[in-house]
Amino acid sequence: MAGNKAVVYSKPGSVEVRNTDYPELVLKDGPGVNPLNVGRKCEHGVILKVVTTNICGSDQHMVRGRTTAPSGLILGHEITGEVIEVGRDVEFIKKGDLVSVPFNIACGRCRSCKERNTNVCLNVNPDRPGSAYGYVDMGGWVGGQSEYVMVPYADFQLLKFPDKEKAMEKILDLTMLSDIFPTGYHGAVSAGVRPGSTVYVAGAGPVGLAAAHSAQLLGAAVVIVGDLNAERLAQAKSFGCETVNLRENSDLAGQIDQILGLPEVDSAIDCVGFEAHGHGKAHGEAPATVLNSIMEVTRAGGSLGIPGLYVTGDPGAVDEDSKIGTLKIRFGLGWAKSHTFVTGQTPVMKYNRDLMMAILSGRAQIAKAVNATLISLDNAPQAYEDFDRGVSRKFVIDPHGLVK
Structure with missing residues (x-):
């Protein structure tokens, strides 16, 4: 079984890179996981090898101690990755696909999702509508500032890039589509x-x-x-x-x-x-x-x-x-x-496909606008410190060194 490393909130003002469990197609107990979500089977999900994952200002709120986030929470809701395992019930997403993951977790089955309000899905968080990866009070779905991550409801949620090679050429732009x-x-x-x-x-x-x-x-x-x-x-x-x-x-x-x-x-x-x-x-x-x-x-x-x-x-x-x-x-x-x-939360799926096309056509230059800055997973704690000091950079973590 492969290992996994992830960025973990440890205490106010501090994050660490720790060895953690390799993901499975089930939501296991852990820091921040809602008890009613423990054991939730996700045969509709996939395992991703994370290609890029970004540090967000919303993560900083937790790291500053401005929320009730528990110690040990694996961070990260801005995820782009390659599919390396698919669940039994996944029909259209295939191994090898390069995909963007909307930060909203959404089932695709409830009234909100059917009305395109994927930011307030009714089935993924027992406490209230809406959920996200690696975030406090969002149901406990494990974050993606890691080497590998599980993503549920893959057929509904994932945005597949049409040309993997061309996508990797613009990955610093495309990584911004998750949030x-x-x-x-x-x-x-x-x-x-x-x-x-x-x-x-x-x-x-x-x-x-x-x-x-x-x-x-x-x-x-x-x-x-x-x-x-x-x-x-x-x-x-x-x-x-x-x-x-x-x-x-x-x-x-x-x-x-x-x-x-x-x-x-x-x-x-x-x-x-x-x-x-x-x-x-x-x-x-x-x-x-x-x-x-x-x-x-x-x-x-x-x-x-x-x-x-x-x-x-x-x-x-x-x-x-x-x-x-x-x-x-x-x-x-x-x-x-x-x-x-x-x-409220942004319903990412309303916009991400159109914005993907704007990037691939050269119309949008979002990486340049936000000063995207590539770092390794091990450099994430320093990047959190720099971001907290107000540097004008959007830090993009490359866990496997895949970005040229």
Whole structure:
């Protein structure tokens, strides 16, 4: 039996690379696995040899100790791999296929899945709708920052690349299809971005950069990206975005006015989430800052896309309300301006095939936009530290050294 190595959350601020069990087509007991999911047979699943797997900002929330993630949880929900074993009930996916794995785990059978809301599948998480690999309170499906991983419901979920050789030539782009690119794109679509529109993207981390690139693909006339981190803003500027530095100047509307000639945009996208900080040099954590600021600067009748993560449990929050996801939001302002809000996990399968074609045709340059940076599995702990310090990189783990 082959071995397996994986990136494991050990304690707040720390991840380790550990030897772990080789996956089987069954969900076994382990850290974070819901007791009602233990022993769940997955003959509809496959075993993947992981080709690439990415570090996500959502992983960082857990690693910082800002969730109830248990020690020993195997991380990783952004997975691309080669099929090396198929379950008895798998009909269309074959050994040798190179596939992208949507981070949402979805059965394909329930009402939500049939309505294309694969982000809130009703059958994969006993606690609540929706699930993901290697994530707290998501049912306990084992993460993919590893050498090998099991993926259930393979025929329904997996996106097969049509030409394996050509896919490997663009693998740093295609690896973004599991989460970050569809998530950024969903934020832009949810915000109503269209040809000629003006867009504000809050946050220049990888998802914010993906949202900005997505807005460009959708035809936005001007994309403005705001952040407190000058290095990340420089990355946004590198592919044609306007930028506002909210550490140096806390007046967001005023900075937008200087760019557009009026202090508002047609659409706004929150790519920060619940660890948001206030603006200015003396900023501190203020989790409702981004939500309130995008309502302020979005025109009446505009839309807000909110792919940034918000949680129901945050033990490290700044106040008791925020610890249970209760934030002081100016909802009356949003109501008065007739804003449309779209929140929640991204239904990756709505977008990943189209975005794959945009990559393969050369239309989308997502790896360049997010500064994809290849690392080995053993270098993952250092990459987590670097990412936490705010470097402007999207770290892509290559567990087997397969990427040229």
